[in-house]
Amino acid sequence: MAARHRDGAGAEAIAAELGRTANSVRYKLYDLGLGPFPGPNTTPAPLVRTPAYTMEDLRKVHPNSHKPWEPEDDERLARRAAEGATVTELMAEFGRNEGAITSRLGRVRPPAQA
Template sequence: MDAHLPSHHELLSQGPQLQLPPPSERRELRELWGAKLEEVAKALKVDPATMSAWEAGQHTADAAGTYSYLRLLNAFRDQLPTGHEPDWAALRTTPTPPAPAAAIPAQATAEHTAAKPARRGASWTQDEKDYLRAAFRDGTAVPELAVSLGRSERSVRWTLYHLRLIPFPADDVPDPRPKAEKPKAYTVEDKRKTHPNAYAPWSTEDDKLLAERCAQGVPLDGLSREFGRNKGGIAARLKKINAVGPAAKEAREYGEDDHDVAL
């Protein structure tokens, strides 16, 4: 084995390289699937605002969130129908006779027509697919097929498409919904009017000086003024570098509301 090539153990230890599709494709996959942004957010256990930022590419999720989001998008892509030619050979074969009457729902009356489809949401059985194929080839219209099978017309059209009997039902794909632009609550320039170093990265020297000033007893608001950052940013940094002093105690009680920290 080539000494320059990693062993399979080394390859496995590297972990997968997670790469989300472009933001436009993320939104397109969700909308083709017919899912609302809030539904995807709930499935991934994040709030809608975070989900909106992930989808728009304005914020990157952590490794666990990226992995879950990528798996969901791949599932959408894999299960969405793709265009292809009909199976002409299958169309030329002798139509399969309809399944026995006991296996096929009876023709619905006018009263049943207005009711909710009896088989709505249930998986299609092979007998139902065989009946659908034969009846469609015999010229039965989609509304009549939907009534006889207790299905919605949309379900019948998609099943006919999967059986390669009709083209892609593009009219059943929802139109893209325009996303309202959400104005930013603040800007970096606004923050730096009161805290000049807001959003600036912390250097090793900054961390060392912060630890020293904390140990000397400077309180949290004093460190905020001295380092030009808000109290939330100072508190988060004190906890990160395990500083010791009165301000460090304040930081532990301050909370996690730190909006201008570069950790």
Template sequence: MTKTEIEEYLLKLEHKLLIESERHAIELTRKWANSFPSESAVYLFREDGEICYIGETGSLKGRMADILNTKNQTVRRNLGNSHFSELPNYEKASARKSFTDDIELLLNDLIINHLTMSYILVDLGRKELEERLFDKLKPKYSIKGKRGETKAYSKSEKQRKYKNAYERWAKEDDEQLELYFCEGKSISELIEIFGRNNGAINSRIEKLGLKEKYNM
């Protein structure tokens, strides 16, 4: 194939994956993983509609089974490290160690409710397509050449984005959170109000039992 033909081929695959492919809800069950073909593919995850991870695999079924286990799946580890690093019991996960049980539950909830998966089957050029999309989109949970690794942020660096990251919740904060929760404010609004990330807000809502208390 000439360079022009290769470019046209990759562009066609890119359009098929980004525009035409179905967005699958994630169920985190073996049955769900087994519903995909055992063929080579390029796949992506979207978080609340934004492409956040791109990967390629020789077996799509096997790769989707990996998402059930933090030790096996980069996107799980990077999601957890990004969303829950300010929680008191946080310990960074790796290919040898999962998160603590309570963070694993929060992570499962995050994946099921906020992520979708799309894919196309690709025999020829899947690595090239993955590299092309990585360079173009810079998905936040994909790290080129360092699978499974994420940058460790200091408290001061984290607080540049979330002013109250790593700070303890005061009684007044809990009372205010409950009030705003009852008023129906969105997670995005609560993030802005409290200066904490998505994981911290959802974790506090769960710790206070607000969903059960108000049947939400």
């Protein structure tokens, strides 16, 4: 490790070669007197997270994904559920995923019986 460090290899490269984490290499280099204390000022910048999908991707499958529910939608959802429509049928009808349908079903009131 010391030789690779003196040759100019960074903690990430040494870590990959040794099957260790970059932080464990930084701490070992510090212990050996070969590097600064790996405190908060020496941590690498956080990774930029990119979403696995876009809203456009979601709406190709579920056209109303993440759109607000209208009061009319709530009434129709409650009525259709009371009529015995399955979650799969409701997903197709409302253009929303299973989680959106089941979550909303827990919030809407069944229609009043005539």
